[in-house]
Amino acid sequence: MTRSLLATLVDQYSIHETAYDETFTMDHQSRDAYKILLNRLLELSPEDLIFRQQASDTTFLNDGITFTVYDDKKGTERTFPFDILPRIITGKEWNTIETGLIQRIRAINFFLQDIYHEGRIFDDGIIPYEIVASAKHYRREMKGVNVPHKVYVSICGSDLVRLPDGSFAVLEDNLRVPSGVSYMLANRQITKNVFPKLFNNYGVRPVDQYGQALLSIMQSLVPHHEDPNIVLLSPGVYNSAYYEHTYLARQMGIQLVEGRDLLVHNNIVYMRTTSGLQRVDVIYRRIDDDFLDALTFRPDSQLGVNGLFNAYRAGNVVLANAVGTGVADDKAIYAYIPSIIKYYLDEDPILQNIETYLLSDEKQRDYVIKNIDKLVVKAVGEAGGYGMLIGPHSTKKEQEEFIDAINANPRNYIAQPTLSLSTAPCFLDGNIEARHIDLRPFVLCGKDKYTIVPGGLTRVALRKGSLVVNSSQGGGSKDTWVLYE
Amino acid sequence: MLSRVADSLYWMSRYLERSENTARLIDVHINSMLDMNVEFVKDQRLHRLQESLISQSEPDSKLTGDEILYDFTLNENQPISIVSTVIGARENARQIREQISSEMWTQINKLYLLVTSTNTTRLWQSAPHNFYLQVKEGSHLFQGITDATMNHNQGWHFIQLGRYIERSLSLLQLLDIHFQDTELESQKDIATNTYFEMVTILKSVSAFEAYCKVYNPNLQSMWIVEFLLFNKEFPRSLRFCIEMIQHSLQTLADTTNRSKNTNLYRMSGRLQSNLSYDDIRDVHDLHAYIQDIKIQIYQIHVMLYDTFITYPIESAL
Numbered sequence: 001m002t003r004s005l006l007a008t009l010v011d012q013y014s015i016h017e018t019a020y021d022e023t024f025t026m027d028h029q030s031r032d033a034y035k036i037l038l039n040r041l042l043e044l045s046p047e048d049l050i051f052r053q054q055a056s057d058t059t060f061l062n063d064g065i066t067f068t069v070y071d072d073k074k075g076t077e078r079t080f081p082f083d084i085l086p087r088i089i090t091g092k093e094w095n096t097i098e099t100g101l102i103q104r105i106r107a108i109n110f111f112l113q114d115i116y117h118e119g120r121i122f123d124d125g126i127i128p129y130e131i132v133a134s135a136k137h138y139r140r141e142m143k144g145v146n147v148p149h150k151v152y153v154s155i156c157g158s159d160l161v162r163l164p165d166g167s168f169a170v171l172e173d174n175l176r177v178p179s180g181v182s183y184m185l186a187n188r189q190i191t192k193n194v195f196p197k198l199f200n201n202y203g204v205r206p207v208d209q210y211g212q213a214l215l216s217i218m219q220s221l222v223p224h225h226e227d228p229n230i231v232l233l234s235p236g237v238y239n240s241a242y243y244e245h246t247y248l249a250r251q252m253g254i255q256l257v258e259g260r261d262l263l264v265h266n267n268i269v270y271m272r273t274t275s276g277l278q279r280v281d282v283i284y285r286r287i288d289d290d291f292l293d294a295l296t297f298r299p300d301s302q303l304g305v306n307g308l309f310n311a312y313r314a315g316n317v318v319l320a321n322a323v324g325t326g327v328a329d330d331k332a333i334y335a336y337i338p339s340i341i342k343y344y345l346d347e348d349p350i351l352q353n354i355e356t357y358l359l360s361d362e363k364q365r366d367y368v369i370k371n372i373d374k375l376v377v378k379a380v381g382e383a384g385g386y387g388m389l390i391g392p393h394s395t396k397k398e399q400e401e402f403i404d405a406i407n408a409n410p411r412n413y414i415a416q417p418t419l420s421l422s423t424a425p426c427f428l429d430g431n432i433e434a435r436h437i438d439l440r441p442f443v444l445c446g447k448d449k450y451t452i453v454p455g456g457l458t459r460v461a462l463r464k465g466s467l468v469v470n471s472s473q474g475g476g477s478k479d480t481w482v483l484y485e
Numbered sequence: 486m487l488s489r490v491a492d493s494l495y496w497m498s499r500y501l502e503r504s505e506n507t508a509r510l511i512d513v514h515i516n517s518m519l520d521m522n523v524e525f526v527k528d529q530r531l532h533r534l535q536e537s538l539i540s541q542s543e544p545d546s547k548l549t550g551d552e553i554l555y556d557f558t559l560n561e562n563q564p565i566s567i568v569s570t571v572i573g574a575r576e577n578a579r580q581i582r583e584q585i586s587s588e589m590w591t592q593i594n595k596l597y598l599l600v601t602s603t604n605t606t607r608l609w610q611s612a613p614h615n616f617y618l619q620v621k622e623g624s625h626l627f628q629g630i631t632d633a634t635m636n637h638n639q640g641w642h643f644i645q646l647g648r649y650i651e652r653s654l655s656l657l658q659l660l661d662i663h664f665q666d667t668e669l670e671s672q673k674d675i676a677t678n679t680y681f682e683m684v685t686i687l688k689s690v691s692a693f694e695a696y697c698k699v700y701n702p703n704l705q706s707m708w709i710v711e712f713l714l715f716n717k718e719f720p721r722s723l724r725f726c727i728e729m730i731q732h733s734l735q736t737l738a739d740t741t742n743r744s745k746n747t748n749l750y751r752m753s754g755r756l757q758s759n760l761s762y763d764d765i766r767d768v769h770d771l772h773a774y775i776q777d778i779k780i781q782i783y784q785i786h787v788m789l790y791d792t793f794i795t796y797p798i799e800s801a802l
Contacts, residue, residue: 061570256583260489263798275486276801277802
């Protein structure tokens with residue numbers, strides 16, 4: 001029997017020397033979870049695969065599933081490149097991820113409650129007060145404010161990476177307004193349309209219930225109402241994630257509002273409708289703290305609602321996530337998360353942290369500056385792949401600029417070893433090649449309940465050798481299959 | 486529904502109706518000029534076209550004929566040009582994209598791409614009729630898609646209101662300009678010149694065929710005005726527009742649980758019943774009659790906003 005062309009492509013696939021490959025072992029055997037997938041794939045011709053790739057690209061374009069790139073003069077809307085080969089996570093792996101993430105979020109919610117109230121963790125010397133108080137997203141205004149059911153973080157999108165030994169580690173926690181969940185849902189829809197046969201009987205757990213799960217989390221946060229009015233607050237059409245806002249609002253069956261639709265009177269939040277003013281009970285806000293309320297935070301904000309924070313403090317409206325959660329995803333505080341878990345839960349962390357150098361510490365700083373060409377340096381308050389230096393891929397000049405910036409403001413930076421993110425085969429220009437990937441599952445926390453829809457957004461660094469998976473920096477995505485077994 | 490969304494739907498619809506009206510007026514104008522070789526009358530017609538399109542400011546008299554047509558069609562700095570109004574409609578649609586059907590969005594986007602594409606000027610210069618036809622068809626298609634794909638809920642009624650308020654105002658403007666210095670006649674022999682002029686007016690609101698079915702091609706100015714003001718069935722007559730407005734307002738009051746015992750409903754109800762009982766033979770001063778109705782429609786617009794969109798907070802608490 002002659003080998004199919006696709007089989008040849010798979011044979012030619014070169015496995016990364018150091019990174020963990022999701023699909024193949026080092027001796028080029030496919031991992032168990034992928035065996036059936038590969039066999040089914042090999043029945044297709046490369047043309048078939050190209051055709052399916054095009055079909056999925058067209059769907060994204062026609063449905064307008066796009067994101068906005070800031071500072072890009074050539075038309076600002078782009079589709080998010082989608083690779084048709086799915087990424088598979090076994091039931092066993094998923095259990096670790098699920099329990100690990102829930103453990104982490106529980107501890108983070110305790111931590112936030114503590115630092116904005118008694119501050120026991122400072123008294124017990126686990127984390128210095130200065131580190132917390134100097135964090136960019138620490139909100140003094142939240143001191144003593146009681147948050148419903150002590151749930152600060154209702155929606156979290158932690159970024160996980162897989163290390164060369166095959167274990168998962170948390171690279172960062174996104175606790176402010178994590179985005180990307182609409183791509184997780186859209187990717188699944190498209191895979192089902194394009195690969196119905198492949199998908200069928202594979203034992204993939206469904207993700208479509210996310211909108212419903214999110215809604216029920218929001219409902220659980222309101223104590224007294226039978227039928228609370230829940231809205232999604234978006235910055236508007238010019239925001240990079242506007243597509244996602246409209247998608248989620250539709251999935252949840254709630255109103256998509258902008259700041260100008262809301263007003264506060266006597267510490268009650270209302271939205272202006274054609275039937276008159278209607279009280280708002282829960283705001284799923286997709287606006288950063290800074291822009292929420294010009295009377296409390298940035299006075300130049302046009303996106304928020306004047307008086308919103310007072311209504312919040314008075315307990316008349318629930319914000320999800322709460323104000324001030326960003327302090328816990330500060331990259332310097334990240335280094336303390338294992339101790340935070342130990343302190344509040346008296347458990348060992350299930351998911352590991354990446355080793356992190358705090359540059360405010362003199363000894364660690366000296367080490368980092370000497371080894372900057374081997375490390376990754378990140379600004380603590382930034383996200384989206386902005387404000388970071390990848391040592392091995394940088395020029396001398398960039399390194400010097402970062403060293404100057406570090407010396408000027410050491411608290412603002414951390415460093416981590418350059419990770420070898422796991423790789424997965426991607427179908428690119430008719431070839432199958434290895435690219436680095438990560439995983440962003442979405443954790444939901446409500447009153448006494450935690451939900452993680454089995455899946456997540458697998459982001460792909462499409463440029464060869466690149467370790468940056470952010471959509472704004474040329475990343476793409478894959479559908480993520482979490483199996484029952 | 487959110488007031489902001491109602492606002493965007495209303496203006497999206499008004500802007501689009503406006504582009505269609507402008508396209509039709511200019512198209513008919515260009516066509517009628519082909520039959521005309523007296524310079525004086527040509528100038529007069531051009532001036533009327535300008536007046537029919539511009540309601541507030543004084544028309545720019547320095548422009549030549551072609552420049553005027555360009556100005557009303559493709560000049561992005563002219564706020565009432567076709568290209569500006571299509572951009573306005575699309576921008577309003579974009580703000581509320583998730584509220585309209587995706588078919589509606591695709592259609593309005595296509596129309597936008599048509600009028601803003603780089604070879605539009607060339608298309609317009611070589612085949613103006615074709616260009617205006619495409620604009621009109623684009624707008625018709627949008628209306629059809631809207632009716633067929635969108636829920637006929639509150640939002641749809643705000644679209645209706647925008648369309649019919651804009652349509653009635655531009656009709657009144659047209660009648661006012663064209664009949665400002667003429668006595669309305671019902672039994673005169675018609676000179677060729679006048680005949681063409683009457684045809685132009687009717688065609689400007691695509692009423693020629695509909696008129697002929699009711700009155701035969703007997704183009705007496707009085708019957709034309711009667712038809713355009715009081716006909717119950719023609720979808721561009723004033724009475725028809727006001728009845729649609731009244732119907733949508735009634736539905737909105739029901740769905741938003743608002744009282745109909747307000748100035749808005751008194752005003753629109755009075756206007757509707759006046760139009761069903763008025764007789765053209767009682768209209769002695771057409772200009773004054775039209776001005777009066779215009780003011781009432783403006784007031785309906787203002788009160789519509791006061792009731793549903795920009796109402797003072799105190800009144801709603």
